[in-house]
Each structure stands twice: as structure tokens, then as C-alpha cells.
Amino acid sequence: MSFIEQLFPWRRMKSMGILGMNQRNGDYIAAYNKRALYPLVDDKIKTKHLAESAGVAVPRLYALVEIEKQISTLFEKLKPYDDFVVKPAHGSGGEGILVIIGRSQNGYRKNNGQIISEQELGHYISNILSGMYSLGGLPDTALVEQRVQFDPVFADVSYQGVPDIRTIVFRGIPIMAMIRLPTRQSDGKANLHQGAIGVGIDLRTGKTLSGVWHEQFIDQHPDTGASIIGLQIPNWQEILYLTVHCSDLVGLGYIGVDIVLDHEHGPLMLEMNARPGLSIQLANRCGLLTRLEKIEAIKDIPDGVAERVSLAKKFEYK
């Protein structure tokens, strides 16, 4: 590290191609994401319908709760299912997601083992409806959907939750991916700022590279102790295709696509995000900016999904 770079750390960050929040918002999100298209990804119901109509596999929707009255009939509807996930249609950053993994005598069992009564679940849903988790406190809708049974490949590296694969797609080309592993601290959730681990993935091979937890580099899962480096993500090619396909559906230029691997149904698209976070750079120990600039320089992006996936792999990423 040269003296000048020590004195001006932002120069070093620039030379490493690290994308900052301001630049992400100003140069990429504002420039490539049309505001009119935001509702397609911000509203999880719309995303789900869009994906289903295009034949993309998504977790099955069990029920929608739009008004308070529907809460009472919901429990009837949920009878056939032992486990499910409740989430707000407009939640962001993984907020407001409740995972029920089973039933008990007094009610439902949450993923952390706590028991929640039917009444408490009703209150939880009514909070979602009144907009507790939505932007600006607008009234919201609650989704109840199938709980993903994650692929056993990840059993050693996740704690009480489902890991998901976040890929950032720019102009239809995947540029960086990571797998997010829940920890005890993240309460089974796969969001980095809630305490999940992010592990970078080599786009060419689908093998995990290195991990980041709370902005610190780590090599092992803090709860299970298992190594998180060099894991092979199954069906990697399929995941990349699905990711590109999903990004095409919404037409946003800079987007994060979250995929989960269900051991029965294979890769499912969980949700998409028009403002994907920056920590993926720490997980990959590599800056986004270099890759973004390379893709910005391409004049004609090919139409075919396969061509774009191979383009993503062809790029010599460091």
C-alpha cells in the first residue's frame, strides 16, 4: 500500500473498483432502473404473478390477507399446511418475515423454536396490514407462502433458516453473486445487515469463494463451525439461467435476484430487489465498479439468455 493510498483511503477504494452507495444510487439505480417498473419488484405479489405467468418457479402462495376480516378465515385455509412463511408484500430488507416450521398444541412453532399462539399470529398479520413494515407506513397486504425446504448441501452452513443466492444482474448480465447463510444472530433470516453471512460465488464454477460477517472476513460459519469456502452450489448453471430470465421479466437494468434451492422443487425465485446492497463486494472481496464499467462499455447486449450467461462467465473477473 503506497503512502498516498494510506493517506487517501478513498483512492485505494476507487482503484479496487468498490462501488459506493452514492454512486450506486446516482449512476446505476437512477440511470438504469425506471421508476415505473419498481412496483414489479417492490410488491411481492406482483413479482410472484409475473414469475408464475412466465413459467418461473416460485414458492407456492397459500393465502393472501388483504383486510383485517380475512385473518379469521386464514387459519382455516392454513389447516392443510404444517409450515409456511408470512411476509409483507411491500417489506424491504427482509423485514417482517415470519417463518413457521410446525404446529404445536398451543399454536405455531417459529423457526427459532418459540411458540406463537393463533392470536399472536393474527396480531402479527394485522400489523403487516396496517403498514408497519412497508415504506411510509402505507397499508399493506400479507402473503402466506410455502416454506422452502432447503437443499441439504447447506445443512452444515446455515442456522435455522434458508440460505438464498443473491445475484446482481446488470443490463441482463449477471455480474456478481453470493450466497447468504442465516446465523443464530440473524434469527434464521438471510439478510446481511441482520447478521447473516455473505459468501461470494465464482460465477464460472458456482463454487463459494470467501465469506463476510458483519463487515469482517470469515472462513467458517460462526454457529456450526463448518468451512464456508469451496462449497459447490448445485445446479449452478440452472440458477444463472433462472436469474437472467427473472431479470428480463421486470426490465430493470440494475437488479438483485434472490434464488433459493428447494430440495424437492429445485431453484425457486424468492424475490427481486431494485436496490441491491453493496456488501456483496465484501463477500466476493472484489469491487462491483470494475465489472459494471466493463458491461457499460458493451454496445449491443445479446438477446439470448445462454449468450448472456456465457458472456458473464467469459469476462475475466480478476
Next chain:
Amino acid sequence: MKNLHVKLLALVLLIFASSLIFYKVSTLGLPLFPSDDIEVWSIEARLAFTAKKGPLKVQLILPTILPGYMMIDENYVSGKYGLAITTVENNRVVEWAVRRAQGEQVLYYYLQLACDDGEGAGSFSEQQKNKVEAPNLPQYPENTATAITALLEEVRQKSADVKTFTRELLLRFNSETPDENIQLLLRDVNTVNERVELIRLVLAGARIPSRTVNVLFLREGARHSKLIPWLQVHNEQEWLSFNPENSESKLPDNVLIWENAEQAIFNVDGGKNSSLDFAISRHTQEPIRLAEQRARKMDSRAMEFSLFSLPIQTQNVYRILLMVPLGALLIVLLRNVVGIKTFGTFMPILIALAFRETELVWGIFLFTLIVALGLAIRFYLEYLQLLLVPRLAAVLTIVIILMTVITVFSHKLGFEQGLSIALFPMVILAMTIERMSLIWEEHGPSEALQQGFGSLVVAALGFLLMSNDTMAHMIFVFPEMLLILLAVMLLLGRYTGYRLTELWRFRASLSKDDA
């Protein structure tokens, strides 16, 4: 492309606002910085006379050039007289006229002057640049010609230039024991005016340009001041002033040159026993009011839309309102360049506004107290599992109850600062409590406290900035400063560099030694 557009727009805003400010400062004389009160002289010229039956016409020469002073205001008390201001031989003249008048008549002219060391004197010296022609040699009457020639010769011997010449001459005229020549010349001289005329006549013999000016000594509380004639001679560069009665060669402070005219200062046509005297008083005034008055006097369009034209109460509201963008700019800087997290985007600004009334330390204390108590009660409400909006309403009510209780208690205990708590934005407080409790539950107490502390720091900084007197003065006197703020905000809107906190966030990559 967009960057260029934004930069151009910001540049246009900057240029427009700066030129407007420059115009207001340089032409209208609005003070850029708040300054101490300045002295203002109020001069009342009282023109009294007895009217003969019949039409009346009164002329009074008004002061035009006021070196060292700035005219703020002038007006006339004319009664039934018609009033006209005209210009006669570079002098402003007020003309009062009436068809019929009888008995004692009094007319007033009021003038307000502010001491001004800057431009008033400048404009005066500009006037003096005009070339002054040397007078022709006068034909002296035979009985005095020898005396004058002898006097001139004597003075010329003892002097080097116009200034010393005049002083030598005046010294002789004002000597306790004047010589024969002077005695001869002063034989028929009774008034100061005649004395000045005589001196000018002698000076003309040396071809020195001279003139009489009527000056007014500004003395606080003077009731019946008169104009005093002073002698001015021109040394080919500037007019030098001399007191004809004691050869003093510099105008003392607090002297106003009323006119440089040959003609009489006032003229009453159709009246008799006329007299002119002056009453003078002094007071101090806020400079900004002065400048504003004066600018209005200059009929400037810029001042017609000034905030000073609003009623005082509205002005006071805008004094606070105009500071909000400054706080907003601070938020932009702290959030986008530094990267501090706060509750709600502009919540700290509203808290900072509330601090204006409570003062900083008390403000922080009261804010912390209410939020802490509110949080405790909010956690209890969580246990009751209420719906969101009723719960928010309940928190709001509790916040107001807390505020009332704190006010009453602090009043009982004698802490008057506690009373100003009523100005806290309670809805904002309620929302803060609600959001803080959510973050507490979902991300843990450390995150909640961190954001709460961040908000408080930003609010305190915002308060310090928004209560800054210099800033308040600048923005209120020059509201176009807001356009400059706007330009900076637009430019920051296209700032794509790193935030300061990102250096910390990505510190792991930075410390990694892969160079």
C-alpha cells in the same frame, strides 16, 4: 450528460444569486454581515416667516452631497402649501407655494442621516474631479487696492502652495492684533458672510478658485442651530475647507455641508422676517433597517419584494423558515457525504428547530427524557398487541401527557426551561419512539441507540448552524442565498463519491494486503 446539465443549472443559480447579492451589497448598501448599530442624525430645518397678504413662494436649497453621510430619509411638512422639488444649478430645491397666506408661517424639512465612512465620501470626491477654472483678476476699488496688493505680496512670501497661502491669509484676518491693511479691509465687514466674501475677493487676486459653503454642525440636542459659512479653496486637486473665523483648515467631525451655492439658502417670496434654524438629535439604529429604508428611497425593485415589506410577525416566522434549507443541506452533507444514519430524513431538523426555544443542553435533556419514557411505555403497549394506528395515536397521546407532566413539574421546581418543551414537535417524537422501538426489536438495542444518538448529534449540529446569527442575517437579508444552497444541493445530488462511513464499512478490503 446529466452531470453537465446539473452543473450548468447550478452555475446559473449561483451566478444569478451572487449577482443579486452583489447588487444589493454594492448598490443598495445592504450589510453582508450583521454589524453594530450605527449613529443616525435627525435634522429638522424650521423655516419661519410672516406672510404678507397675497401669494407666497418659498424656496429652500436641500443638501445634495453629503460626504461621510448617507441619507436615509427626508420629508416635508407643507400644510396647505403646494410642494415641488426641482433642480436649480446642480442644487436640489424644494419649492413651497400657496395662493393666499397670512400671519406666522412655519415650514419644516426633515432629514435623516446615517454616518457612513465608505461610499458617501467617495461620491463626493468624484464630484470634485471637475476642473475648476481660476477666477479672473478682480478690479479692486482704489482705496483698498494697495492694501490688498501688499497683503497678497506678504502672504505669498510666507507660503508655498494654495493651502498654506490661504492659511496665512486667514491667520492675518483672524489675528488678535490685525495690521493696518487688514483693519482697512475689515472696516465695513459686519457679518461672517461679508467676511467670507472679502476673503474670496482677496484670494481672487492670487487667482485662487474659492467658494462659500454653508455647513451645519451636528450637535446632539441642538435646538436653534444656524448654518455657518465656511470657505473652500481649490488647489487644483480638491476643495480644501477653512473656517473663516479661526483659520482651522479641516472640517471637524459631525459637520454637514449643506450647500455649495452662491445664492441664498432660502428665499421667501411674499413674506418677511424669515428665519431658518435647525434642531438636531441623534439616535442609534440597526444597520439593516437603515439600508432597507435607504434602498426603498432609491425606488429599487429589488427591495419592493424584500422580506422587510412583510409585517413584523410574518418576518419573524420567515426568519426561522428560511433557516430550514440550511439545516436540510446539513442533513444532505451528513447523510450522503459522511453517511450518518438518522431516524427519518428531516426529523433532526425539526428537533433542532425545537431546540431554538429550549436551548441546546435543555433541549437534548428533554428530548432524551421524553424518548426514553416514551420507549418504556411503547414496550408495554407492544405487549398489549394493539393495531398500528391506534397504537401510534396512543403513543402520541402519551408523548403529550409526558410533555405536560414535565412542564408542570419543572415549573413547580422552578426550572423555567421546562416550559419551552411545549414547542417540541410531538408527532415527530411519537414517530421517533415508534421507529426506535421497531429497530430495537428487530435489530437490537445497539442499532436503535446508535441511530437515536446519530439523530441527536445531527439535531445538535443543525441547531448550532441554524441559530448562527451571521447565517440568519445573511439568509434573511439576502433570501437569494437559498438559490446558492439549492445549487449546492443539486451538485451534491450528483455526488457519486464514497461516503465517509463507507471507508469504515469496506475497511476489511482496505486492510487486505494484495498490493
